[in-house]
Amino acid sequence: MDAKDMGNDLEKILLTEEQLQNKLDEMARDIDEVYGSEDILVIGVLRGAVMVVADLVRKIHAPVTMDWMAVSSYGSGTKSSGVVRILKDLDTDVMERDVLIIEDIIDSGLTLSWLKSNLESRGARSVRIATMLRKPEAAKVEIDVDFLGFDIPNEFVVGYGLDYAEDYRHLPFIGTLAPHVYGG
Template sequence: MENKRKELLFSREDIQNRVKELGKQIAKDYEGKKILAVSLLKGSFIFAADLVREIDAPVRIEFMTTSSYGHGEETSGHVKVVHDLNMDLKDYDVLVIDDIADTGLTMEFVLEHLKAKNPASIKCCVLLDKPSRRKTELEADYVGFTIPDKFIVGYGLNYGDYYRNVPYVFAFVD
């Protein structure tokens, strides 16, 4: 992949500006609520860190780890919880944060899993939405950018074990 050309999809500035807009909207929508942000690891950690800093309200942050991709470019279709939340969600308005909604299988699974813990409310926020690949009825409540059906990398999204640290989003092209 190193010798392939990179196609820039969203610059660092594009992402920063959109994350600020999302943070303002979420702060407005959650005004007066007890916010619990749940970052889905590993992909969302950079986005989640930037996003919660843009939410002008008290936010509790927790982390969940799920698995469905392994090291490939395609989801296995089977989602499992690797690390769960160990807390009572009863009084919290939960915002699940992920890097991308692709097939929708992971987010749909996580939302159903967390709904069973009886939060006050539950919504989701994704940096990237790829609706052309959706296998569920999932519609994210907050979306950074809608993207075409390309395998994208950077800003938390990996290829193998690398590229999460790249501050922009790109696709490899032939």
């Protein structure tokens, strides 16, 4: 699917596929500088981060092991509920591991703040954060992001892993939906 397939559901494209891939190249270089040849346990946050994780880890030169968590503070709507819960836990022990959490977007920061504390309490040697997107205006807690793609306005976005009602994740770009799609 591309922009023309969306008809009048797409309001605008915020970030093109090319912009996303160029930023991932830059993020991978930064990650390689920090980790060198150290083993990294990459934890992808399901489901939104699947695209970012898949593309980013292929660009990293350090040794990478991957695992997945589903941790959510979202309901079925477009706003964070503030309630954090684990939907799928790790299969890998993080004890004495260098962990890199990869997220698609940081909105309120509540989920990621909780997740980072949780992994530190499990004995991770280090916990760093990489995210493709961050909405500074939506932040409810301060999150130190080690590897950042883009700061974006506080708008509801879809594509490149981000969804609305489980649709639009497969778009190769990041855009906003027309208000008629979500009743906005």
